[in-house]
Amino acid sequence: MLEQIKNRRSIRKYLEKPVDDDKIIQLLESARLAPSGSNTQPWHFIIVKSEEIRQKLVEVSNNQKWMLSAPVFIVCVADIRSRITDNIEISLNENSPQLELKQIIRDTSIAIEHIVLEANNLGLGACWVAWFIQEEIRPILNIPSDKFVVCILTLGYASESPKDRPRKKIEEIIHRESW
Amino acid sequence: MLEQIKNRRSIRKYLEKPVDDDKIIQLLESARLAPSGSNTQPWHFIIVKSEEIRQKLVEVSNNQKWMLSAPVFIVCVADIRSRITDNIEISLNENSPQLELKQIIRDTSIAIEHIVLEANNLGLGACWVAWFIQEEIRPILNIPSDKFVVCILTLGYASESPKDRPRKKIEEIIHRESW
Helix, strand or coil: CHHHHHHCCECCCECCCCCCHHHHHHHHHHHHCCCCHHHCCCEEEEEECCHHHHHHHHHHCCCCHHHHHCCEEEEEEEEHHHCCCCCCCCCCCCCCCCHHHHHHHHHHHHHHHHHHHHHHHCCCEEEEECCCCHHHHHHHCCCCCCEEEEEEEEEECECCCCCCCCCCCHHHHEEECCC | CHHHHHHCCECCCECCCCCCHHHHHHHHHHHHCCCCHHHCCCEEEEEECCHHHHHHHHHHCCCCHHHHHCCEEEEEEEEHHHCCCCCCCCCCCCCCCCHHHHHHHHHHHHHHHHHHHHHHHCCCEEEEECCCCHHHHHHHCCCCCCEEEEEEEEEECECCCCCCCCCCCHHHHEEECCC
């Protein structure tokens, strides 16, 4: 496992080769089995292959052109209704204060990283992209305003082998018994 | 990988057997290598073995007594200073609205799940616990108020083999091309 974690890279350049649907389903199966607070499973995944829609998603992602080389985008969405069930209107954005939003971002992030690690395991590459705002991305996919888009995951076969990025030393992030 | 993800369980009952320090370091190495937005690496990990401190952490975690059977707690902390570098005072709590807090919770959650999967891989068990409030947990470990405790990870050798918890069907969480 640690070897696979060591070898994982964020991939920003993809081959034109498509990704078989059964592989995509296997990735989402790994997300489906992720743990979540009180087993609330707040995650939804929108598989986007359409070039037209991917183009629109790139535009709201600060026009990061490299994204378009990925044949598949998985748009990863957290649903606050998994925790707030009364019928009040909720419109989420970058500055929403709710604890429940923090909880569903946490849980959906766990599931997304399962996809990333499993993609790596299947010989695929992926990259987390979260440089967009809710108000712009949601309308493209008809996502209701009580959902929060956690990331676009670009997915495909890598056509680059990036070096490892620098990391803090282990001593910088470990504490013992107290901060 | 998918097999390991399938076999992972949240463990709430542990053997008295201690966990070797080199295993704990290997777990934190898997966290250290996690991806994060702009490679900001907002995570810190406090290894707690002291029974006295673990007891205090259990008390602020709604007194979930089962936790104490775990010989090690890893308290996982997100640091907003990885994204906000001006010298303004920041005090984070459950209802803080900052986008940066959402980003560091996301990234720290990725790193924490690396630990959980790697623990499973090493024959260890773990459980995410996040049923506490910032104001009560931070003083126990002298954590400054501009940090946010994402979870306590209980860690040890499992003395239970829980069945799998129910999950939504894959069709309930997958969408194609649009919500």
